[in-house]
Amino acid sequence: MAEQSNAPKPDGAALVDIYRRMLRVERNDDAIRKTIRRGRLTMPYYSARGQEVIPATIGHLLNDEDQICTIYRGIQDMVAKDMPLRPLWAEIAGRVDGTCKGKGGPMHLTYPEMGIMVTTGIVGSSMPIANGLGWAAQLDGSKRVVVAFFGDGASNIGAFHEALNLASLWKLPVIFVCPNNGYGEHTSYNLATSVDKISTRAISYNMPGFTLDGNDPDDMYAHMSVAIERARAGEGPTLLECKTFRFLGHVLGDDDFYIPKEEKEAAIAKDPLPALRARLVAEGHANEEQLSKMQADLEAEIADAEEFGMNSPLPSVDELRRDVFAEEIAA
Amino acid sequence: MAEQSNAPKPDGAALVDIYRRMLRVERNDDAIRKTIRRGRLTMPYYSARGQEVIPATIGHLLNDEDQICTIYRGIQDMVAKDMPLRPLWAEIAGRVDGTCKGKGGPMHLTYPEMGIMVTTGIVGSSMPIANGLGWAAQLDGSKRVVVAFFGDGASNIGAFHEALNLASLWKLPVIFVCPNNGYGEHTSYNLATSVDKISTRAISYNMPGFTLDGNDPDDMYAHMSVAIERARAGEGPTLLECKTFRFLGHVLGDDDFYIPKEEKEAAIAKDPLPALRARLVAEGHANEEQLSKMQADLEAEIADAEEFGMNSPLPSVDELRRDVFAEEIAA
């Protein structure tokens, strides 16, 4: 599709915006990892370093009222969808100013104001819930769309099957986005998945499905634009398999023994972040100075958020009785 | 495949045997329904009247040591696989001589001696368990195969997806047989299933999948023979969607309001039982006298089984403490 001449193409401004979102994701990821390594954050952390093009392009193309359901490895999806960083940092620090008052933490970050509806720690579970949000959009007569993120490993769990079948039957405005990074925890794609391409599985649901280069902003932009249009037009869901790689293994501290060295090196050599930066400069969409300023601004925003988050107060133990139900439980 | 000249074909003796199994299923079904209508049996009953070619052909092709996992609508699968009728009737009557001592009943009939391993009342659940039996066959170095029966409605549940993926990955000797009767309870195929053919879903697992006429013994024989050979040869699973129709609705007493009259009438007009009988005579594989004798013998066997089952003693309440674990629970 991306090769077709009529495929939607990002213009210079779009590419710059995508790059900015990538950089916001990457700088934030870097800051989180540093803070964890310094022992100042104690959360489990699933970095998506290397996968930035996918959330950045999606963040660029979605509107504020569009919604996402993402997974434990989902902070990049939020950061690329303009989640404010102060409540994000307060949440991962387990503080009262966190989006979830410190109760959810990194695996359950939620921010409905920007359409960040669910972050799930259960493989596959983003998809059935995204359907419900899509059903609501349909009932509302709204044009908003819902993106369900899930991993390649998650394509083998029952919820995937049930959700894609229902979404297709009901023509729901849901886009199923699978960053295929080749591994589910330590298990490689081929050991877990019986078909060469996850996008092939779309056939089972009479749904359009595409495998694309998730590190290529043009390819991502083209396919995602079409999928969003289709969803907004009431034509139903799309399955997008976006090939990519996670540079830092499954969870922070993971020693990568299960990844062949050459595979990892080859992937890192194609790091999409410097590649897009170089392209922006080469194609004249931005100059070094602008990009350095962009980076400095983002780093300042992140530093401020970190400061804010780490200094937010700890929650009171009374919080155990709040938000279980709408009504507070008596002490 | 059935059209190919080299497709396995049933000879006259095979056709007669398939017919005999169909008749055993149908006569037994008839006797069960009569006994229920007379108020002598109180079980819920899911007749498979009209679907007989599928179990009969499979029963003909499987060996005694081959295994099946079937569903609530599964008595035909057992009867066609040479299950003795006395313990079957004692079970549906809830008596001590029942295969399950009256504890399982019609939805959980089990008879490992003839490879009838699991009858499940949970949609989709025959498939993951069949995989385990197939794994055991593989580990044993045995050539036995396992058939997992499930309905068209069941093709939309998560267990289907997980089971077919695993079976393909592990090259398990399992044949997934879906009698597609067009309905799951009162819901028609199109309302529940997003793809035209269930067999298309085999593509998702890189597995051979075929849609065939489940009322045609030649088509059934050809595809099932190949699937069995493939499984025995260690080449892995096959998905067979066998188009058919249930003449008597979902459960006995079902008034069929959800089935268009013409659809039902057209299906009944193509009743596979008299059709095969006529063919046997026309092609000279059996004459009327032989077929009448066959029927009389089967009816005698069924009458004996009914008599035996209905007169078997009721179980003692001590049975509640037995078979929970290997060791009896103390009173």
Added chain:
Amino acid sequence: MSGIQKMNGIQAINAAMVEAMEADPKVLVLGEDIADPQGGGVTGTMRGLSTQFGEHRVRTTPISEQAIIGAAIGAAMAGYKPVAEIMLMNFTTVAMDMIFNHAAKLRFMSGGQTSVPITIRTLTGAGWQTAGQHSDHLEGWFAHSAGIKVVCPSNPADMKGLLMSCIQDPDPCIFVENGMTLFAPGDVADDQGPIPLGKANVMVEGSDLTIISWSGQILRCQMALAGLAEAGISAELIDLRTISPWDKEAVLASVAKTGRALVVHEAVRNFGPGAEIASTISEELFGQLKAPVKRLGGAYCAVPFAKVLEDAFVPQPDDIIAAAKSLMG
């Protein structure tokens, strides 16, 4: 003044649905066979709804319980009030992740930013010879799950009133229909409105002992009352109605008065919901009880098929009478 109608649970539930859907366009219905062309649900409780309110609000689903609850959760988060049917309670097992890890927890995990006001209706109970995979009372599992309310009505009026409350409740509720009670007729006032969740119903007053029960076992307790009266035992019968949160105050007040308590449920006795009630009574009324708190529940086995075994699985009126008598010493 409003009249009273005799109706069964199916009709009462249907009436609750019609009122709820008329009052609030955000109320949705989904489940297998749920729309009218498919029969309005396996017992017909939803009959007429898709015809009256349209198939966009009343949707028949595939046999995909995870997708059903997932769709309900998502719609609820976006402001709807979905009533999802899981045909039988044993099938909640295939949707348990959606119910337990998501519906029940999302409000808490999001720090109150999102909520999941869904009602899960489901049917269960021994007595139909549907055996091991179609009969279990699993309310104890859900009561042990923080964030979901568990409602087990015993009669048509309560079914109507409690279902209305579940639908209006801002949090997830599981509404358990017992097959025996669903078909038993009862009086329902024309203006029967919502019955508050978490409040028990003292059905019969008495002075010698308190029987605490719910759902289908209420019918058997009622049968036992006659036998107890004959034996000169005055039993107070409490229908708990809501299992979680349960009405501790009402139960403790009653047992404080009678000094004796018997908890009766169909769920398996071992590690069953009755243990919470019994141990709370024993703890809170320590030193005030005239006899140990007793519990009756289902046998520790799968629900058996044979009628004679199925009957033995469930506490029967005679078992209730015998247990009550044993408490009288």
Added chain:
Amino acid sequence: MSGIQKMNGIQAINAAMVEAMEADPKVLVLGEDIADPQGGGVTGTMRGLSTQFGEHRVRTTPISEQAIIGAAIGAAMAGYKPVAEIMLMNFTTVAMDMIFNHAAKLRFMSGGQTSVPITIRTLTGAGWQTAGQHSDHLEGWFAHSAGIKVVCPSNPADMKGLLMSCIQDPDPCIFVENGMTLFAPGDVADDQGPIPLGKANVMVEGSDLTIISWSGQILRCQMALAGLAEAGISAELIDLRTISPWDKEAVLASVAKTGRALVVHEAVRNFGPGAEIASTISEELFGQLKAPVKRLGGAYCAVPFAKVLEDAFVPQPDDIIAAAKSLMG
């Protein structure tokens, strides 16, 4: 005489697996990341097994928990003894049908013709800030499920001995590893053999009250004992080890002696497994108790992320001390 090794739970479980697999070629292992090229399981408990016994006996699976338990059930019915890992206990929810409706029931429903000797190993527990979907103690659900044994070891020696018994057991067992206990070292005899299921362990003898606990909470009870001793309270500590079937005799004998009982678990207190034990004690020792039976358990909410909240969710040594003191009156 055999020696004693210091090892943690991971090593003890690994030792049990090696012995079981060497002794019986029918023992199989399956689960996510379970073979050596994937790391021998998420905590490395299965490390070395696929190398020693081959990948046909030790199979890494897709992320498909229904398929995992289904494969284990089928293989077990055909004579194997599979040990299936469900990485975390919250993920049992996606396999609940296979576990509850099938593994636990097939022997009964088949009238004893088939059996399902599988062991489901799973990991859980608060303390790692993995929050609402990765920390729940759900042993109460399984104890309420007829036909499956529930084992919750607290220390490396027990992990080895109890796991060996689970594998040898002719029926399905769920073996719950608590994250805290898994990494805590302990003494394991070189010849540590199977420890019988259903037998509790009186860890510390005492005369004033009996504390009944299991799994990770044993560690916190042990910490509390010092404080209690200081306060002049002599507590008997019972590690229940097996939750279902539980060792009623040992518990009742102890409480008959001390006259006071405190049940402590990490699972949510409401409708939790402690209620069965507490209500049984109250019923069976009615009139013999010096104080009401008390229960401590997890708060009624999802496990929270923030460390301060996570700590408050779980009963802490101070809570145990306070509860024990309150029983002394």
